[in-house]
Amino acid sequence: xxxxxxxxxxxxxxVGQRLVSRREAIMRGATAGSSVALGLAMASAPVAFAALARxxxxxxxxxxVQSVIDFALVLEIFEKEFYSAVLGVSSSSAQNAAFATVxxxxxxxxxxxxxLQQIQKHEAEHVxxxxxxxxxxxxxxxxxxxxxxxxxxxxTGPFARATTELPFLLLVAQGAEDxxxxxxxxxxxxxxxxxxxxxxxLRIHSVEARHASKIRRMRRMTGAPAVxxxxxxxxxxxxxxxxxxxxxxxxxxxxxxxxxxxAGEDNVMQGGVDVSKLPNLPxxxxxxxxxxxxxxxxxxxQVVAIVQPFFKVAIS
Amino acid sequence: xxERGKRxxxxxxxxxxxxxxxxxxxxxxxxxxxxxxxPGVFEACDALQPMTAPGSTTGGSGAVQLDLSNDFGxxxxxYALEQLEAAFYTAVAGSSAFSSFNAEQKEVFQDLQxxxxxxxxxxxxxxxxxxxxxxxxxxxTVSASLAxxxxxxxxxxxxxxxxVSAYNGAGKYLTDPTYLTxxGKIVSVEARHAAAIRDMxxxxxxxxxxxxxxxxxxxxxxxxxxPYAGLDVKLEPSVVLSRVAATGFVSTPVxxxxxxxxQGTPDQGPPSPTP
Numbered sequence: 001x002x003x004x005x006x007x008x009x010x011x012x013x014x015v016g017q018r019l020v021s022r023r024e025a026i027m028r029g030a031t032a033g034s035s036v037a038l039g040l041a042m043a044s045a046p047v048a049f050a051a052l053a054r055x056x057x058x059x060x061x062x063x064x065v066q067s068v069i070d071f072a073l074v075l076e077i078f079e080k081e082f083y084s085a086v087l088g089v090s091s092s093s094a095q096n097a098a099f100a101t102v103x104x105x106x107x108x109x110x111x112x113x114x115x116l117q118q119i120q121k122h123e124a125e126h127v128x129x130x131x132x133x134x135x136x137x138x139x140x141x142x143x144x145x146x147x148x149x150x151x152x153x154x155x156t157g158p159f160a161r162a163t164t165e166l167p168f169l170l171l172v173a174q175g176a177e178d179x180x181x182x183x184x185x186x187x188x189x190x191x192x193x194x195x196x197x198x199x200x201x202l203r204i205h206s207v208e209a210r211h212a213s214k215i216r217r218m219r220r221m222t223g224a225p226a227v228x229x230x231x232x233x234x235x236x237x238x239x240x241x242x243x244x245x246x247x248x249x250x251x252x253x254x255x256x257x258x259x260x261x262x263a264g265e266d267n268v269m270q271g272g273v274d275v276s277k278l279p280n281l282p283x284x285x286x287x288x289x290x291x292x293x294x295x296x297x298x299x300x301x302q303v304v305a306i307v308q309p310f311f312k313v314a315i316s
Numbered sequence: 317x318x319e320r321g322k323r324x325x326x327x328x329x330x331x332x333x334x335x336x337x338x339x340x341x342x343x344x345x346x347x348x349x350x351x352x353x354x355p356g357v358f359e360a361c362d363a364l365q366p367m368t369a370p371g372s373t374t375g376g377s378g379a380v381q382l383d384l385s386n387d388f389g390x391x392x393x394x395y396a397l398e399q400l401e402a403a404f405y406t407a408v409a410g411s412s413a414f415s416s417f418n419a420e421q422k423e424v425f426q427d428l429q430x431x432x433x434x435x436x437x438x439x440x441x442x443x444x445x446x447x448x449x450x451x452x453x454x455x456x457t458v459s460a461s462l463a464x465x466x467x468x469x470x471x472x473x474x475x476x477x478x479x480v481s482a483y484n485g486a487g488k489y490l491t492d493p494t495y496l497t498x499x500g501k502i503v504s505v506e507a508r509h510a511a512a513i514r515d516m517x518x519x520x521x522x523x524x525x526x527x528x529x530x531x532x533x534x535x536x537x538x539x540x541x542x543p544y545a546g547l548d549v550k551l552e553p554s555v556v557l558s559r560v561a562a563t564g565f566v567s568t569p570v571x572x573x574x575x576x577x578x579q580g581t582p583d584q585g586p587p588s589p590t591p
Contacts, residue, residue: 114529125546185500189493199580202487203547209507210533230420231427232508271442278437289430294501
């Protein structure tokens, strides 16, 4: 791959060599960051060395950034293959066949297929973007790598009804999109030292949020409870925030998954401030509004725990 | 170029403040057209007087300067945008148009007001003594935006998409990971808002360059082709602030010092003007 055409091409792969040569250059008096110069001027060795480390690794160790975009690719492939199967355009005829019933149900709802197609298009574009910019499909995931019933390959997992019931399908889509938003948000700090990758990730993250909002609106318009806001925001946390009351007798495994997907979304402490108690709020703005105004991150481990049941192979 | 023969005539200083003539003015500068400034334009000019928009609520005092060379400056930039949104949605909630909203519209706009006021008050509290002052709004512009459900929805869409653009373009300038996370928590909510407003207008028959049913994340905001296909809008701070200025909503002068520059991705803004 021609490095000059990838955004990761901006990051020198020979970081080790760069570190040595830059340290040498600074030691010999070349222009250094202000904290380095200060440390050297103060003849304070620990400050100087610590600052040198930040300078030399200004663009973060490629391994960190690589790991993040590889993980992002795993999630995007999952979403792309999910929507492809739903729409019947997967490269796997088995996956397409599994969703035939719910696909027909979606076709009967004006605008539903158009929305799902736009979402699928974006997920495919995200896969292409990440791949074009150095992300590696190290698990060799294909359309057949997934068990969309959430049964880790059994085909009889707790989300089986998504293949036949539209309300259940939309609930799964909502969970997938919200998990994607939370996953990207959680990884942003790990991308800070590569500003190009960070910005690209932020721009993908907001697209997933648009998707999530649309799915919530579709659900509310077809019978989901009022906790599923028309504004597309997440109210409260845990399974309650999923707004699944329009699903009769949801399997225990689905409830467990929804609790994981929306864990912590009821947080009202932001930067040490209880935002439900800020001054000048509209009279109707209480705890619910405070939880809606901020989306929460998930760690990589939390995301893995949520999505692992949908993969036939172990992910990490 | 076909437009080279065009000329724009500006008869008074007031005309410079109108959104349409300002856009036209800038467009003329860009394409080599002729701008004719009639004598009346200069009558109101006095080198000692700060320029004020007609009907504004301040005489130019309380001007705001954003120093974008540090995290506080970037957060103040966000705070400025949240102030604008919060003020608009608060005005919507008190407008006569609001009383004729349907249940869905009322719920959405109540949420928008709640969320943007929370964002604004959060930034004010978090920034403490580093916070910029309150931005004053141009009452005439605000009134015009509240004229109907349609104008309210259009304005809301413009603000939300611009907010997404701003956060996406500013994230890379934040150095503290805690601040980046906080900004990240907010931008996805703005994107949810944007999608909801776009979706509502879609249902009302507005397409604005997007295929029906896709406006929530339409091709006019999520790149449909090219090396950044699938990626959402993003604009640099100076571009966002130019667009804000062009709306005519803010009467408080807002200037920027130390415009930051880091490697990122090319600007990709929502349609301007908003369809």
